[in-house]
Amino acid sequence: MSIRLLSSLRPALRLASANVLAAYRNVPRTTASAASSARAFPALSSYLQRHDGFHTSTRFLAAQQEVLSEEEEDELPSRFDEVKSLNATTAKAIKTVFKYETMSKVQSEVLSLLPTDTDMFVKAKTGTGKTLAFLIAAIENVLAKTDINELKRGDAITCLIISPTRELAQQIAEESRKLVNLHRFNVHCLVGGESKGAQIRQLVSRRVDFVVGTPGRLNDMIESVREFPTMLEGVKTLILDEADQLLDMGFKDSIESIVAAIPKERQTLFFSATVSSQIKSIARKTLKPDFTFIDTVDPNEANTNLQVEQSYCITPFEQQVPLLARIIDDHKKKNPAGKIMVFLPTTRGTQLYASIFDQISSYPHYSLHSKKSQDARTRTSERFRRTKGAVMFTSDVSARGVDYPDVSLILQVGIPSSKEQYIHRIGRTGRAGKTGEGLLIMSPVEESFLDQVPDLPLVPNELYMNADELLQDEKFMNKVNEAKASQDQMMINDAYTAFLGYYIGRMDVLTCPKDDILEAAKEYIMGLGAVEPPFLSDGFLAKLGFRTGKSSTRGGGNRFSRGGGNRFSYGRDSNDNGRRDNFSRDRSSSQSGSRDSFGGRGGRGSFGGRGGRDSGRDRSSGRNRDSRGSSNDMFSRD
Numbered sequence: 001m002s003i004r005l006l007s008s009l010r011p012a013l014r015l016a017s018a019n020v021l022a023a024y025r026n027v028p029r030t031t032a033s034a035a036s037s038a039r040a041f042p043a044l045s046s047y048l049q050r051h052d053g054f055h056t057s058t059r060f061l062a063a064q065q066e067v068l069s070e071e072e073e074d075e076l077p078s079r080f081d082e083v084k085s086l087n088a089t090t091a092k093a094i095k096t097v098f099k100y101e102t103m104s105k106v107q108s109e110v111l112s113l114l115p116t117d118t119d120m121f122v123k124a125k126t127g128t129g130k131t132l133a134f135l136i137a138a139i140e141n142v143l144a145k146t147d148i149n150e151l152k153r154g155d156a157i158t159c160l161i162i163s164p165t166r167e168l169a170q171q172i173a174e175e176s177r178k179l180v181n182l183h184r185f186n187v188h189c190l191v192g193g194e195s196k197g198a199q200i201r202q203l204v205s206r207r208v209d210f211v212v213g214t215p216g217r218l219n220d221m222i223e224s225v226r227e228f229p230t231m232l233e234g235v236k237t238l239i240l241d242e243a244d245q246l247l248d249m250g251f252k253d254s255i256e257s258i259v260a261a262i263p264k265e266r267q268t269l270f271f272s273a274t275v276s277s278q279i280k281s282i283a284r285k286t287l288k289p290d291f292t293f294i295d296t297v298d299p300n301e302a303n304t305n306l307q308v309e310q311s312y313c314i315t316p317f318e319q320q321v322p323l324l325a326r327i328i329d330d331h332k333k334k335n336p337a338g339k340i341m342v343f344l345p346t347t348r349g350t351q352l353y354a355s356i357f358d359q360i361s362s363y364p365h366y367s368l369h370s371k372k373s374q375d376a377r378t379r380t381s382e383r384f385r386r387t388k389g390a391v392m393f394t395s396d397v398s399a400r401g402v403d404y405p406d407v408s409l410i411l412q413v414g415i416p417s418s419k420e421q422y423i424h425r426i427g428r429t430g431r432a433g434k435t436g437e438g439l440l441i442m443s444p445v446e447e448s449f450l451d452q453v454p455d456l457p458l459v460p461n462e463l464y465m466n467a468d469e470l471l472q473d474e475k476f477m478n479k480v481n482e483a484k485a486s487q488d489q490m491m492i493n494d495a496y497t498a499f500l501g502y503y504i505g506r507m508d509v510l511t512c513p514k515d516d517i518l519e520a521a522k523e524y525i526m527g528l529g530a531v532e533p534p535f536l537s538d539g540f541l542a543k544l545g546f547r548t549g550k551s552s553t554r555g556g557g558n559r560f561s562r563g564g565g566n567r568f569s570y571g572r573d574s575n576d577n578g579r580r581d582n583f584s585r586d587r588s589s590s591q592s593g594s595r596d597s598f599g600g601r602g603g604r605g606s607f608g609g610r611g612g613r614d615s616g617r618d619r620s621s622g623r624n625r626d627s628r629g630s631s632n633d634m635f636s637r638d
């Protein structure tokens with residue numbers, strides 16, 4: 001079952017909505033009056049009872065709601081060639097360039113509304129083809145309003161796509177080129193880290209139709225390139241991909257100024273796999289009141305792909321490196337060609353892990369984080385895409401949207417910054433209907449993260465609950481210890497302070513006393529090769545909110561404080577999802593789809609398999625990880 005809020009639907013629904021709205025405006029939420037008005041329309045009623053803010057805003061209620069039954073869903077087109085309104089050239093590109101025939105659920109829901117210039121807010125699981133869905137909607141809207149034969153160099157931008165990260169922007173630009181080339185539209189990609197001069201030269205030398213960019217570079221262009229604001233005056237469709245991450249990364253102001261620079265009369269599309277609370281306020285301001293809300297995630301289902309097995313283990317820091325090596329090894333034996341992504345919470349931790357694995361791993365492996373130059377990031381990304389069986393150590397710059405083929409295992413070492421981030425990281429596998437696995441490795445101090453995700457099908461992983469046996473393997477452990485011992489002390493120190501910054505910022509999730517975080521940081525860094533915990537100045541600790549004094553400032557001497565000021569200064573690292581919290585100084589910023597799995601009718605859970613695999617696997621031990629029967633909410637579920 002999926003849910004839509006449509007702008008121009010049945011009069012009865014319109015009336016119901018108006019009644020509920022009127023009732024709601026005059027009385028407090030969930031009073032008898034509102035409830036009785038809504039009783040005949042259970043879905044509206046449940047919205048009112050479950051949501052404040054966004055759902056009860058006048059804008060939201062001005063939209064109309066239609067809950068699609070399974071039968072109605074079956075009436076939606078399931079193949080691209082069933083979408084009669086599709087422009088012939090667009091249809092040709094899908095058939096001959098992409099070579100796709102059947103649509104995913106989100107594609108069929110969005111395309112069934114074409115032609116439309118209505119605003120949309122679309123939520124669909126990771127890896128289910130949202131990119132093509134919004135690109136097709138955009139090109140069809142642009143085509144309806146543009147005479148392509150009249151277009152010439154110097155004309156305005158027709159479609160603007162904002163992406164939170166550079167890698168994702170580049171990927172969307174590639175996908176756009178494949179779709180719009182036959183229309184002879186041009187695509188420009190404007191991201192930071194690349195030569196602005198070269199980007200400007202391209203803008204003036206070739207006609208500009210589609211622009212994909214990151215908020216920082218787009219704003220920079222608005223402010224510093226005289227012609228750019230004029231070019232933006234032609235925008236007919238604005239797309240915010242990974243809409244909630246854009247806000248999470250602190251781009252709210254940038255987005256508002258970009259939105260202010262483009263015409264009010266336009267179509268706006270928000271797409272994301274998760275909907276965080278922050279996105280609601282910007283959606284209210286940016287979307288027209290009669291926007292269409294499409295949620296293809298079954299309210300009774302977890303918001304992760306059913307074909308991805310998810311487990312967790314609680315492992316002390318000192319065992320995490322050997323355990324990780326073993327998990328990678330085991331997976332490689334099972335699936336030599338499968339790729340593995342290892343997510344770490346901080347950039348510095350990512351660098352340190354990658355450097356240790358340089359010495360202990362025999363598999364091709366890469367690292368990706370915001371401390372690399374954009375060139376290096378692009379090269380790494382390309383190599384990982386191409387190399388069978390590769391392993392990538394990465395920060396959250398790779399958490400969202402990026403589509404690497406054949407990723408079969410996602411390892412998260414340390415808790416993610418949020419439930420949404422967990423969902424996006426795990427979404428790098430199990431794409432386009434493929435299978436995959438995810439394993440979250442936590443230290444005991446992090447276990448309370450599980451309380452944040454009660455509705456996800458995470459089960460304890462008995463196989464990797466401890467690494468005792470591994471620790472007995474002398475030869476292997478010698479290799480690990482040698483690798484750890486050879487690490488650069490500065491890198492170790494930086495990873496230590498970054499760890500503290502990150503986890504102090506997660507105190508809302510961790511239920512332990514603050515001092516335990518300091519202890520955990522010491523264990524963490526000793527587990528990664530520090531001989532003793534690096535010195536921390538009282539000033540630094542005080543900034544993190546620790547009581548200062550001898551006992552808390554050192555775990556062994558002050559040798560790292562010599563000769564160079566405060567090297568452990570507050571704010572050296574970012575957790576690399578770009579979250580600009582107090583600790584972040586730096587800011588970041590397809591083809592593989594198994595078409596067989598894109599089943600037709602009755603099989604469009606996402607890319608096929610309405611029923612899917614039972615998500616209720618072994619829940620016999622540990623906490624109650626039952627994914628079902630929790631909230632039915634749409635906007636608040638994740």
Ligand SMILES: Nc1ncnc2c1ncn2[C@@H]1O[C@H](COP(=O)(O)OP(=O)(O)OP(=O)(O)O)[C@@H](O)[C@H]1O
Pocket residue numbers: 100101102103104107124125126127128129130131132272273400401402403427428431432590591592593594595598
């Ligand atoms: N109709 C289709 N048939 C086959 N493969 C498809 C189809 N549509 C998209 N794909 C492929 O599915 C994969 C996932 O698509 P895409 O990256 O658009 O997912 P997404 O929903 O945007 O994911 P995320 O939420 O992670 O950003 C890509 O490799 C894409 O090429």
